[in-house]
Amino acid sequence: MTTRTTTAEAWLAGRLPEEWFTGPVEVRRDRDEIVIVGSLPEPQLPDDADEAAREVAARGRTTSFREDTRDKRIEIARELEHLSGKKVSWGVRVGDREVLFTHLAAPVMTRLRQPERQVLDTLVEAGVARSRADALAWCVRLVGERSEAWLGELRTAMKQVEEVRSKGPDA
Known part of the structure; x- marks a missing residue:
């Protein structure tokens, strides 16, 4: 099955800063909300780092991204909300860990x-x-x-x- 790129995904590909994510974002939508999830690079740790250290490093990477990009994400979300008529929320993935930032509870x-x-x-x-x-x-x-x-x-x-x-x- 081929993956179809929607207008939102195409718009985001042109609008998002290239350095934010390691590849294209995943766009999830329902009738109320668009959720944008991008993958961040995993923090570099020694090969013998345990799962707890990996979890802490992933949380640190997520927190850093969330704080460092807040103003720009709000700006992009407002633009997309205007275009789509839906609320826009954000999330990130670091390895197999996914965190959604403030998102709609309908x-x-x-x-x-x-x-x-x-x-x-x-x-x-x-x-x-x-x-x-x-x-x-x-x-x-x-x-x-x-x-x-x-x-x-x-x-x-x-x-x-x-x-x-x-x-x-x-x-």
């Missing part, structure tokens, strides 16, 4: 029957979550992690349907 209206509410209340009462909203977010993350392969297949199928529709008679 309210989602849902109706739950008593058995589903009881699940959420159990998570709150057990201290797993602070509120029903946190408990529901925890459940969604858990399903996402446990069903990642299936969700990936579903997203791929949805893209294929979108491509076929775009070639249809009403296109």
Whole structure:
């Protein structure tokens, strides 16, 4: 399957400073938000450095990037928000560690029957979550992690349907 470059990705390729990331950024979007995730070079450590040292170094690299680029990222985000009509958030990847900076937490209206509410209340009462909203977010993350392969297949199928529709008679 070929990867399609969208207008946002093309615009970012021309707009982002070349020295920020080690390659093209990943652009994730939904109906409310665009999240831009770029890869940073891993800090140079001795070969015998343990996992704790690697974690601390990655956090340091992330913090440094976040602070050093804040004003420029805000400027670029405002421009893209104006172009897209969506909120723009940022994140970075250092090796296999990913950190999202302040990003949108969109309210989602849902109706739950008593058995589903009881699940959420159990998570709150057990201290797993602070509120029903946190408990529901925890459940969604858990399903996402446990069903990642299936969700990936579903997203791929949805893209294929979108491509076929775009070639249809009403296109």
